[in-house]
Amino acid sequence: MSQPFSGNRRALLKLLGLTLLATQVPVTANSLPLLKPRRLNPGDTVGLISPAGLVDQKTLDEIAPILSQLGLKTKLGTHLFDQYGYLAGQDVDRAADVNAMFADSSVQAVLAMAGGWGCNRILPLLDYQLIRQNPKIIIGYSDVTSLLLAIYTHSNLITFHGPLGTSTWNWFSIQHLQRILFDGAAMTLQNLLSTPVETITKGKARGRLVGGNLSLVAALVGSDYLPDWQNSILFVEDIREEVYRIDRLLTQLKLAGILDQVAGFIFAQCTNCPAGEANEPSLTLRQVLADHIKPLGIPAWYGSMIGHIQDKFTVPIGGMIEIDAERGTIRLLESVVI
Missing domain, CATH: 3.50.30.60 (LD-carboxypeptidase A C-terminal domain-like)
Incomplete structure (x- = not known):
């Protein structure tokens, strides 16, 4: 009588183990060493994405010269100008642009162009392991809060709450961005x-x-x-x-x-x-x-x-x-x- 029970018990434990594994809470920031991204240098390329609200050509025309004056080149997300109602394209496409920018070795930083609404919708579609394997600066604010917190939580990568592409890039804002992201100042x-x-x-x-x-x-x-x-x-x-x-x-x-x-x-x-x-x-x-x-x-x-x-x-x-x-x-x- 003991042998069948033992076999069933082993099978049950194995099944329970697999079930627990499948329902395990995703890795959080406490589980992994903290990562810092590489600082910005003149000549670096910044990937421009719109993970939330709409972006138009006028916004790009305004931000591109400012980034150029900082010595930075730009690369546009494939779906930067997409539109799906009030969103900058379908969820899967906005998420794809985030993942692609982190996977692209020619891109050293990622700038969210606009806030609005939409980042919460793409959080389950992001590849947090890919992001952790390719740590780089990502910056924005407003609705981009969700994106910054999710990446910090699941990739344990420091992210940056700062200007969007649509922000006023004045002397004060630029100076603080330069001191922290270019100079690495502990200010x-x-x-x-x-x-x-x-x-x-x-x-x-x-x-x-x-x-x-x-x-x-x-x-x-x-x-x-x-x-x-x-x-x-x-x-x-x-x-x-x-x-x-x-x-x-x-x-x-x-x-x-x-x-x-x-x-x-x-x-x-x-x-x-x-x-x-x-x-x-x-x-x-x-x-x-x-x-x-x-x-x-x-x-x-x-x-x-x-x-x-x-x-x-x-x-x-x-x-x-x-x-x-x-x-x-x-x-x-x-x-x-x-």
């Missing part, structure tokens, strides 16, 4: 005097910087495309969201347990975020931040120059930093490129 990011910060809770904290557009971070809650938040520094920004919606989004992060894990918090800029209609009762944004962030007791402030503004920092998602909430500074503790 301190501090606002212009014309953009003061407002401290929520004083103090300093160290951790890996993660975050991006608040709406997109919240939209990824419940998926496996968000990183480990433990002892990280969370930064968020947004645009054209009424205060009650910011309240709702932060509440979602709170209920998901994210806010209770982070070591520091930065609400960068909330551009055109009204309290509500003129006669409607509303909390202020400062009250909402006080309600959600002050009780955490972690260093936190509002107003960093990140997001939907003309003068913007380039910041490393996954980079090790130190923040000072009273001064409103972000200090890179090491170079984030090699």
